[in-house]
Amino acid sequence: MQIRQTNQEFNFDKYPNFKQDIDPKQRAWIEVKGKAIEANVRQLKSKLNESCQFMAVVKADGYGHDAKLVSEYAFRGGASQLGVATLKEGIKLRSSGVKKPILILGNLYTKKDLVISFKNDLMPTISSIRECLICNNIGKHFGLKFSLHLKVDTGMSRLGFECNKFVQQFEKIKSFDNILIEGIYSHLSSADELNSLDSKSTTNLQRKKFQKLLNEINFDRNKNIKTHLANSAGMLLDKSFHFDMVRVGLSMYGYNPLPIIDNNLLLKPALFLKAKVAFIRIIDQGVSVSYGGKFVSSRKTKLAVLSIGYADGVPRNLSGKINVIHNNNFYPQVGSITMDQMMVDITDSNEVKVGSTMTLLGSDGDKKISPLDWARESNTIPWEILCSFKNRLPKVKVD
Numbered sequence: 001m002q003i004r005q006t007n008q009e010f011n012f013d014k015y016p017n018f019k020q021d022i023d024p025k026q027r028a029w030i031e032v033k034g035k036a037i038e039a040n041v042r043q044l045k046s047k048l049n050e051s052c053q054f055m056a057v058v059k060a061d062g063y064g065h066d067a068k069l070v071s072e073y074a075f076r077g078g079a080s081q082l083g084v085a086t087l088k089e090g091i092k093l094r095s096s097g098v099k100k101p102i103l104i105l106g107n108l109y110t111k112k113d114l115v116i117s118f119k120n121d122l123m124p125t126i127s128s129i130r131e132c133l134i135c136n137n138i139g140k141h142f143g144l145k146f147s148l149h150l151k152v153d154t155g156m157s158r159l160g161f162e163c164n165k166f167v168q169q170f171e172k173i174k175s176f177d178n179i180l181i182e183g184i185y186s187h188l189s190s191a192d193e194l195n196s197l198d199s200k201s202t203t204n205l206q207r208k209k210f211q212k213l214l215n216e217i218n219f220d221r222n223k224n225i226k227t228h229l230a231n232s233a234g235m236l237l238d239k240s241f242h243f244d245m246v247r248v249g250l251s252m253y254g255y256n257p258l259p260i261i262d263n264n265l266l267l268k269p270a271l272f273l274k275a276k277v278a279f280i281r282i283i284d285q286g287v288s289v290s291y292g293g294k295f296v297s298s299r300k301t302k303l304a305v306l307s308i309g310y311a312d313g314v315p316r317n318l319s320g321k322i323n324v325i326h327n328n329n330f331y332p333q334v335g336s337i338t339m340d341q342m343m344v345d346i347t348d349s350n351e352v353k354v355g356s357t358m359t360l361l362g363s364d365g366d367k368k369i370s371p372l373d374w375a376r377e378s379n380t381i382p383w384e385i386l387c388s389f390k391n392r393l394p395k396v397k398v399d
């Protein structure tokens, strides 16, 4: 092999033990505890009636955890279906061997995409007669029935048939011979914002609208059509939101979107974000750290340089606002978080070394840092934190 920089030939055959496979824990990585997901699903399922099904929402690569891994453990915990956002996410799960039903929660509106969905046995979400017609034609073409879920808009103003037109439209949909309606569903807009009375009434209103609609179409339970409305927060509110199935994301991953409601839940976070200390330096008092010199040391300071940054998905606006954990001790992050690295003040530690592992999210001893903490500090929601992690962070299964 030629080493380009020096233009010298280098014969690796002389070093038979030399391997180029990089340790996934060499720099920064995500650890996923599959068993935590299994336990969370089991616990959440215990809040449902026997007949109510659990759809594990694994879109956005299983909220950054690895959709395949999450699916495997969610099924072990008792989930019976998966929810994804895109055609590609569904196909990836099918090709990795998932046989159970998969619902695409996003919209497919071209014939081509709907054919691909049909061929991969993925159920699309249908929001219009036009989409129904395409599906019916596809079913007819293959001499089969196209399984799908109909969505109605009860207050989100996103996807779904308009509520007040749906009753009439449903009559037409029922006349299509080559579609199989597997489900009718809607989505809650404000269930996880229960701090305000307003959101509670919005959520109840949506439930009532959904129920009224089902009554108006003379919804026939015998037809095996599943009705579903609740996300994590909706499911935790009360049983009246459960219908035939719940679609659960955040709480399955171990985070309670409604901590103000005491559900006796002991959810276990499944994701740990870790990074190695790549370098240690000592700076004098009065020295600035990182871009813009926003942090200036107030004493002689020992800094650990961690090999993780905003290109890995740590929001830059968390600069100076987070801690990391090592051996059951918190250490403050200082200065601007850079693209690939961040600095941490370890002046008070004698045990952090080059190569030590720091925990950014998760727990170490009795210390914990949650995506909910990061979300609060960066003025966003935990969902966004979890979905921001980039592909360059390897995912390592631990149990």
Ligand SMILES: Cc1ncc(COP(=O)(O)O)c(C=O)c1O
Pocket: 057, 105, 187, 230, 231, 232, 233, 247, 248, 249, 250, 251, 257
């Ligand atoms: C249609 C739909 N159902 C269910 C969920 C799961 O929501 P949560 O993560 O709050 O449980 C989502 C997530 O955004 C969604 O878009």
